[in-house]
Amino acid sequence: MRKYSKIKINFAGGIISPGLLYQLLEHLEHAGVQQVSFGLRQQLLTNCPTRKIKPLTTFLEQSNLFYEINNDAFPNIVTSCPAEDIFIAHTWLSEGTYKDILNAIDYPPRFKINISDSHQSFTPLLTGNINWVASASVPHFWHLLIRFPKTNTIYEWDKMVYTNDIARLSKEIEALILNNKTLFYDQPGADGTTFFLRIQEKQYITKPAEQRAVLPEFNLPYYEGLHKHNNRYWLGVYRRDELFPVAFLKDLCSICLQTKIGQLCSTPWKSVIVKGIEEKDKHLWNALLNIHTINMRHAANELNFQVEDNNSKATRLKQYLVKELNNTDTRTFGLCIGIKTRKKSEIFSSILVKRKPVLPIRGYALFYLYDILCAHDYNPNKRTGYIFRSNLPRFLLAGNLRKSLAAFYDQCTHQELPFRGSVTSPVTASAFTEEPIYQCAHCLTVYDATTGDPENGIPAGTAFATLPHTYTCSLCEANKDQFIKIEQESLNRQYL
Missing domain, CATH: 2.20.28.10 (Rubrerythrin, domain 2)
Known part of the structure; x- marks a missing residue:
């Protein structure tokens, strides 16, 4: 029997009830768990002693929390809800709309579903198999973009779908793919047009999409620290090792409950966001950070990294590259750097560092080489575009990563600064x-x-x-x- 079991708990859309999370943390604490983490798909991850797992799973089932043990067959639903009200402006989409959609999804999806506001790039738009992108101009209608499982091509439907039909249509899409695996599952030649003709369109409220979904340029906001937004504050907490002490999260939930904050959010950057903090309660949150000595204000070239879940080797590689970028004072603003060490993993990135084994024997490799790949226009929502460098040994990796970053900024040199040539004489x-x-x-x-x-x-x-x-x-x-x-x-x- 395993000494520890990996448990994944899906908080749909990354929306978490502080009261429910507090109860969960107490059960984890009783099982001897001291730290938890959050995954790329906004789920909670932890390792629990196998012999103490039964009371925990009983609680999860009683609380209707979907979980898996040592498995990931049912990926969590990703939403851009964490970004609403703090990183997004001028949108018809509200937190209530996300919750309406999530509540209507009455089955555990086997495929990845992303539900995203088109006015943001904080959460990935197209890393799902079923990707819903809110229309920028037509309230309560959504673009549908399909990426068939185990393929890398996106197909966009020429219809937009009404909010209330997202759950039912997602379920039909999943059934269509599973019932026609020879056509649409792990088939590089799968045809999107043929697939969309199979959808029972008359069962749903749709309208023609006058134009394709407009994907925003990637711009990662500074997502940690205590910030003022309008008349309130929000708090973002990032952990360098991706591990959140259970004691810290319990105190965080307690403050939420005490100050009547009804939810917190996990993000695809493996961080936590608390919104709606009142000015009068700000001192409580500062005290929380002080008591638990939570560090803030990490450099952008660390916050911009994405690594696989539950992967200490990928995390160590990230830490090595962050150190190298810091030592050379390298700018990474506007980019997302991903690290991929597993064949089946999927990483949201502008620039992807891919590790591959050389002479693998029984799951082990004598050594590794690295490829650096860049997304189209360096926009991580546009998927990987080309190989920048390949077959690099580790000692050449950092230098070539800096060159790939420099290539991005080289394309900015054509942008004319508005003040060039405007100063005609020194000014005192x-x-x-x-x-x-x-x-x-x-x-x-x-x-x-x-x-x-x-x-x-x-x-x-x-x-x-x-x-x-x-x-x-x-x-x-x-x-x-x-x-x-x-x-x-x-x-x-x-x-x-």
């Missing part, structure tokens, strides 16, 4: 005494027009309002809209 500092000062809300870095930002190519005398929308903080790479205007007097008090 006194000319800017009335110009307000702006400060990054994340790391408190100050942008002062008097000095500009030479490291980012911004000359002295450049007003904040004239900075390009692509400008980012020189320290934490937060977007321009994350800066707030402050008074000089207030700035002076911060440093007294």
